[in-house]
Amino acid sequence: MCLMPTGSPLPPSDLRPEPHNTAITGRLNWLRAGVLGANDGIVSVAALVVGVAGATTATAPILAAGVAGLVGGAISMALGEYVSVSSQTDSQRALIAKERAELEEDPEGELEELAELYRARGLSPQTAHQVAGELTANDALTAHLEAELGLDEEGVASPLAAAGASALAFFLGALLPLLAILLPPPEIRVPVAFGAVLLALAATGFISARIGGSPALRPVVRIVAGGALALAATFAIGLLLGTSGVV
Template sequence: MSTSISDESHLPGPNEAAISARMNALRAGVLGANDGIVSMAALLVGVAAASPTNGALLVAGVAGLSAGALSMGIGEYVSVSSQRDAEQAQIARERKWQDTRPEWELEQLVELNMKTGMSRAVAQEAASEQMKHDALAIHALMHLGINPNEYTNPWAAGIASFLAFTVGGLIPTLTILLVPESLAIPATFLAVIAALAITGLVSARVAHSSKVRALVRNVIGGSLAMAVTYGIGALLGTHVL
């Protein structure tokens, strides 16, 4: 007996859908935390190099955290909302096509099945069964790559990014404010490197990718950003302030 994609075992179930939604939020959170760590560290190290006073650092920290967290949260919400709108528009067009040209849609599904290795006869049989089960869902999945029952949640992504940026940004902010001035910049470098190593490992775990590559990429990128902004801050502090 042939096996087709309409078999429910091949479609994402409720648990898989929930896991996928959590993974999207987790990815947004990891990216937000990483951005918060690097952005705030670079900003504060640059300010510290130019004007190493707690007042200046506090103002820069509060302003940077507020602007960065809001920017990340709103940006992620708008981005995911646009993606969701585009997916819903595609599904609406697909629904219209199912009503106005069912024979064409059936043939398209046959061809899509054949691309998976089925013979035409088996592909036609499978397509007929799939169309009877849920024509819209199977076309959305196979033709558009969209699950009409599982749209990405823009609120989850936006809130995760907002909170993650804030948490990540607090690491260099609290370090540079609480550590004695003579040790503030070296301590911030160390705290940021440790934090970036953690976010790199978490992102690699989420993506099932190389942990070493993610860790090295995060640490080198963040260190370079801090070094550049420290140099700019030191230059401005010496020649301008």
């Protein structure tokens, strides 16, 4: 316990706030959607435009491919995230409704179940009953959802919000390689795009690691290596198709 110079404990307002499980879960969910969306946007559109640039130096085909990849990818990410989060949300709401019904039908049995959960966690029978009783009196549904299922009724994700966040992240990520390939002169556009994309991937890997509280080196190396491989592969294919006269 932190002490003031006089030896008395710090007042509650001066204590460092600790993160709660629901806050961490919500932050990680948004982080996952944002990072996946941005990374997909960067890598997929970069690979697409670099591949076309390997086949031709004309700007129009590169622009058309990049815009198509950006729009189609953003919509695809939004739909995928919407379906995924909707399934998760439906399951969570079904569990919440089931728990609410059980509390209405058998409150005493649910109280005993809650006390048993706290006994299983190491509390004495008397303390477990006291804790269960006080939590039930305050908010029975919240107490059971947290203890039994690890759920928070207020923390159920919004499918529309998740879809919008994924689409926006993909769009912003995809915009960078598109501009990096279009703005420079044709003779240096591919190296510039490679450099911009790898720097952006390193930044997203670093940011995700910092927000998640993990060391940054491994995720940065992993994401940069994967992006470099994707760019090299599509550029080589485009170059092969272009020099062979197929396109």
